[in-house]
Amino acid sequence: MICKRISDGSVAVTAEEPDDLLTLRRVIDRDDRVVSDTTRVIKLDREYARPDSGQRVRIRIALDVERVGLDYRLDRLRIQGVIAESNNEAVPRRSHHSLVIKPNDSFTLTKRTWSGLHRSLLKSSQGGAGFVLVAIDTGDCGIGRLKGTHLHTIPNIYSGYSGKRYKSSFKIEGFFDEVRVALASMVKKNDVVIIFGPGQTKNRLANHLQASRLGKGHRILVTEGVDSSGEDGLYTFTKSDSMREAISESKLARVSSIIDEIMTLASKKSARFAMGIEETKRAGRLGAVDSLVFSEKLLQETDEDAAIGLINEVQAQGAKTYSVDSSTDAGLRVDGLGGVVALLRFSVS
Template identity: 55%
Template sequence: MITKIIDDFSISFIVEEPDDLLTLRRIIRKGDTMVSDTTRVIKQDKDFSRPDRGERIKIRISLEVEKIALDSVFDRLRVHGTIMESSNEAVSKGSHHSVLIKIGDSFNVTKKKWLPIELKLLKSKEDGFGFVLVAIDKGDCGIGKLKGTHLELMQNLYSGSSGKQYKSSFNIEGFFENVTKMLETTLRDNDIIVIFGPGETKKQFSNYLQKTPLSKKHKIEIVEGIDSGGEDGVYIFIKSKAMQQIMGQSKLAKVTSILEEIMIKAQHKSKKFTMGFEETQKANQYGAIDSLVFSERIIQTHDEEKVIEFLNEAESRGVKVYALDSSTDIGMQVSGLGGIVSLLRFSVES
């Protein structure tokens, strides 16, 4: 998420990834003011126009927030409220309107006072960087962008090397050039390129990248032991020990480590972990939680407002809170465990 402080009360936002929408859901509150571009249907008052139809126009409004809710799959955020100002005279002040926030949208939020937890959430988003995962083989290449705990897969690229008719004329540098062009459209500042796959192709591609401008802007890492290319290779890497070793400071690696520790404690019948909302909520009341992981399922199956209040309260107590979606296997694993799990500093009696 890109943010810019306008003054002591207002901040500008640009949404970059699904996780940003969840952060915004935890930041925007009833009574805040949002300034955003949106569309609204304006009834026409012309000869021969149908009274039941209008024209959808683009307007800029200032909205006093009354209600905010996440879409069920975390890819949209709906903000409902009362229009305070409008760029079109046909849209009256005081009328109600909903703004749908999606990836790529920009808007401003003004508050009477920014709470410490809200500023903390914003700072954690500013500090992040991403990994671009390249699972390359002689025949194809899969590219995934990992930002936070969200994985976005690009379309597979194929080299055309398969088949006897290509053996004498195949030029692997042409394939590498196409992969590099795809990387140029995917990479952001400070992103790290991680290359893996079977055979020697990964090293050849790394050597190719060293001769391009990308090598001056981005760190390049090669990972051994992942014997698949393409989309399958990306998924295998995400679940591998190699991912935790090379991306140890990433959110996904930290979450994977937390889940592994919870599974070990469960096998040993330890009580220093929780599963499910009620159990985790109780542990938080005692200040026992060290780390907490939740998925979209917890918001789908429980009262959204109560879940958001709980997450903010837990983080205010110093709990490390991580969000997951269904883009990775580990996100689906947390959903299967009730949508929320935590590691405890000390056990809490049920």
């Protein structure tokens, strides 16, 4: 997320990733003011115009927030409220409107009071390196970008290699060039490229990329332990020990370790963890939560405002909070555990 302070109470925000929308959902409250460009149907007021006809025009409005909601399936944040100001005289003040914020959209947020939690959430969402994963073999290549705990993939790239060397005029350098072009469209500043897969193709691709412009601007790592390529290889990597070794400081690695520790505690019948919304609420009221992991299931199947309130409350107490989704194995595991799990500082009976 890109944030720029405008004044003591206002910040210009640009959401870059789906995770940024969740951060904004946790920051924006009722009675805040959002200034953004949007479209609205302006009714025609002419003598022979049909009563229901109108023209959709682009306007800039200041919206006093009444309600905020997430749509995980479409990666959208919906902000509803009443129009306080507009640059178009045909738009009446105090009329209701709904803004839809998507990745790469920009707006200005004004709050009467910025809490330490709000500032911390915006600060932690800025910058940070991502990881571009490449699962390659001679036949195909899968590419995905891992930012936070969200994995975004593109369709597999196929080499057309037949496997019959004595009949084939196949040149693997052409395949590598296709992969390099696809990588160039995904990789961002400070990203690390991690290459894996069966055989020696991964090493040859790494050498090919090192000699290119992409290799001069980004760190390229080759890791062992994953013997699958394509999209299957990407998902295999995200739940492997190789992932934890290669990107041990990433959010996904930390989340995977927390889930594994909770499962170990469960097998020992320890009370130093919580599963599900009710157990987690009880632990949160006691200030017992050390780390909390939640998935989109928590927000979809419970009251969203109550879920956001719980997450913000435990983080304000000093707990670490992590969101996961179904794009990774960690998200699917948390879904199966009720949508939220927590590692506790002390046992809660």
